[in-house]
Amino acid sequence: MKNITVIGSGTMGNGIAHLFAQQGFAVSLVDLSPEQLSMALTTISKNMDRQVTKGTLSESQKMSALQRIQTHTDLAMAVVQADLVVEAATENLEIKLELFRQLDQLAPATAVLASNTSSISITQIAAVTKRPAQVIGMHFMNPVPVMKLVEVIQGYATSAETTSQIMQLALQLDKVAVEVQDYPGFVANRILMPMINEAIYTLYEGVAGVSEIDTVMKLGMAHPMGPLQLADFIGLDVCLSILSVLQEGFGNPKYAPCPLLRTMVAAGFKGVKTGEGFYCYPAGTKDFTVSSRFSK
Numbered sequence: 001m002k003n004i005t006v007i008g009s010g011t012m013g014n015g016i017a018h019l020f021a022q023q024g025f026a027v028s029l030v031d032l033s034p035e036q037l038s039m040a041l042t043t044i045s046k047n048m049d050r051q052v053t054k055g056t057l058s059e060s061q062k063m064s065a066l067q068r069i070q071t072h073t074d075l076a077m078a079v080v081q082a083d084l085v086v087e088a089a090t091e092n093l094e095i096k097l098e099l100f101r102q103l104d105q106l107a108p109a110t111a112v113l114a115s116n117t118s119s120i121s122i123t124q125i126a127a128v129t130k131r132p133a134q135v136i137g138m139h140f141m142n143p144v145p146v147m148k149l150v151e152v153i154q155g156y157a158t159s160a161e162t163t164s165q166i167m168q169l170a171l172q173l174d175k176v177a178v179e180v181q182d183y184p185g186f187v188a189n190r191i192l193m194p195m196i197n198e199a200i201y202t203l204y205e206g207v208a209g210v211s212e213i214d215t216v217m218k219l220g221m222a223h224p225m226g227p228l229q230l231a232d233f234i235g236l237d238v239c240l241s242i243l244s245v246l247q248e249g250f251g252n253p254k255y256a257p258c259p260l261l262r263t264m265v266a267a268g269f270k271g272v273k274t275g276e277g278f279y280c281y282p283a284g285t286k287d288f289t290v291s292s293r294f295s296k
């Protein structure tokens with residue numbers, strides 16, 4: 001695999017493009033608008049600068065990696081030479097089904113079509129294509145260039161050959177890949193999201209404040225980040241979508257998203273990406289404080 005097309009250049013898509021380009025692959029990065037793509041390139045460049053400062057990437061490696069990324073708003077142009085497509089568009093079933101219908105028609109017959117979905121069924125996505133054996137889940141963690149894990153999700157019809165290709169590719173990317181079966185939330189989010197939801201319920205019911213809840217989990221359980229900060233980092237809209245998939249997929253009310261999470265997403269307070277969630281993230285600084293809505 002040499003040519004990789006990444007669909008969606010948001011939080012995950014820009015990280016996935018960064019990773020593949022840094023590892024020497026030719027990357028076509030696709031999004032709906034040139035403005036979004038230009039923001040993504042700026043983010044990738046800034047994140048690479050951080051690696052240069054740390055000494056893990058040289059300035060010339062950074063420049064070569066950036067040159068390997070081409071941006072597109074035209075899907076057909078972006079996939080014409082793809083060996084692998086990694087879809088990282090918005091976590092929405094209809095958007096993903098429509099994208100995979102189009103990708104199946106536009107990408108070379110030999111291309112593998114992967115989704116970075118956090119929770120949507122790979123089997124269901126594969127079923128809208130004529131190549132379900134070549135459709136697979138490739139679930140990277142955020143931030144992609146830093147986090148070691150890739151969950152590799154086998155849909156009902158995914159072939160052993162496709163799985164082995166993707167497991168090998170993950171090794172080439174210097175990641176640790178874990179094979180899992182296609183059930184709602186796979187492994188990572190089936191375990192993580194109920195914990196985040198419970199943290200939000202704990203806040204909602206007034207058991208403790210934002211920083212108290214996060215401190216308990218950081219110092220008590222040795223988590224590097226508290227669950228409310230992590231929810232902000234993932235995106236509260238993404239957390240809500242995943243919990244809704246778990247609730248619907250298992251038909252179990254224990255996954256019902258906390259009303260506070262629904263309200264915050266409806267109000268547009270989605271965490272880091274919108275500048276405010278449980279915490280406030282002032283632009284241009286790494287400092288953040290508990291949102292005044294939750295301070296005592």
Ligand code: NAD
Pocket residue numbers: 007008009010011012013030031032036087088089090091092095099116117118119139140141142233234235238
């Ligand atoms: P995001 O909202 O930051 O970015 C999504 C991008 O997709 C946006 O730039 C949007 O313009 C673009 N997009 C939407 N429809 C498109 C289309 N038809 N064609 C091209 N681009 C399109 O979302 P994100 O957090 O990067 O999540 C992307 C995917 O990765 C989701 O499936 C999500 O579940 C998954 N994921 C997210 C995280 C996380 O921590 N945020 C972690 C692992 C997996």
